[in-house]
Amino acid sequence: MASSRSAFAALLRAWRDRLSPADAGFTVTGGRRAPGLRREELAQLAGISVDYVLRLEQGRAKNPSAQVVGALARALQLSRAERDQLYRSAGLLPPRDGTVGTHVPPGVQRLAARLGDVPIGVFAADWTLVWWNALWSALLGDPSVLPTAERNLARALFGNGAAHAWGRPVRSERGQDAFAASIVADLKEAVSRYPEDARLDRLVRELREGSDAFAHHWVTGTAAQHTTDRKTIGHPEVGDIVLDCDVLIVPGADLRMVTYTAAAGSADAGKLDLLRVTGGRTAPAPS
Known part of the structure; x- marks a missing residue:
């Protein structure tokens, strides 16, 4: 040993x-x-x-x-x-083929690291957050404070644990119901690709049993393609910030790279610049 x-x-x-x-x-x-x-x-x-x-x-x-x-x-x-x-x-078996991968290829990490002026989060097929940069934390809250199992977008939307209470309020221009339905549709597709993944199976069972909204979308939902969305994030330092949200698929790795951007020179771009400087920490109130 x-x-x-x-x-x-x-x-x-x-x-x-x-x-x-x-x-x-x-x-x-x-x-x-x-x-x-x-x-x-x-x-x-x-x-x-x-x-x-x-x-x-x-x-x-x-x-x-x-x-x-x-x-x-x-x-x-x-x-x-x-x-x-x-x-x-470490005395452990490597992740098996046929399960949801959390490995982020080095080239993807190098690319994301060089885009430090853009908030970026990389998600696995089950919407578990597996990589993020400093500006993502500044904008949305630091995911490292969450237990690893709670760093999951579906748990944040439908669960009743730490993920649900964590982070900033985020509103989708498409409507929260449509956004939530698209996440459930993604999980249904992931289950079809990874039928033997125990972690994914446990996630779906817990959410179907614990959330009426998730169970409803699971039964009635159809495939929902992700498109560019506009999100409003309520931030304690800069107030509401409206950003374009894009989901980029990483071929061959079954990962999703989520980015938030604003038009150059806009007020929202200025707010992102401020967060880049402050790290998202709310300034103390004057005495």
Whole structure:
């Protein structure tokens, strides 16, 4: 078991040293002693503590969970083969084919990291959020405060857990009912593609049993294609901000990249610029 932890630690250190901070979306400044990511940067990307990263790299942390290993693999921008190697070195089986994938290809992450002036979130086929940038957090709230299982758009819309109470109010120009119906339609399609995915099956069963609205859409809904939408986000710092929301499909990975943009020079673009500077933190009221 100690040798397994040692192998995991060695891979983690080597792949952290390999990843360029710029490719991960960080601004590169002088004074860096090593070309790769710092531990605190990896911790931020993976949504875990710096102390835990340190213990993993020193081989002192036992039995990291599949969720932690998956988050580290995405943060380190590993290829699918490297991801599987990291899982095995942790004593875990890699994700099986035929289940909803949460792996974000390195090229997609590099592309998204270079679009730092656009709020971007990457979702799996079951609408679980698996990657986001700093401006996404500033606009909509920091997803890292949620348990991993709650970082799911369907749970936010129809569940009664932490996801439902989290984040900013978002209104769709198409109407909330039409938007909700499209998410349920996506889940029905995902079930047809991944009939053996236990996590997806559990998500659907819980929502059908716990939400009358979800159950209604599941029974009566038809396929609903995602199109460009306009969303109004109620933000505590900048007030209502109206943005175009686009859903871009990543071919071959069954992922959805969701972006929010505003026309250059518009008042809403100015609000996004402010959020980019403040990080979405509400300024204290004057005394």
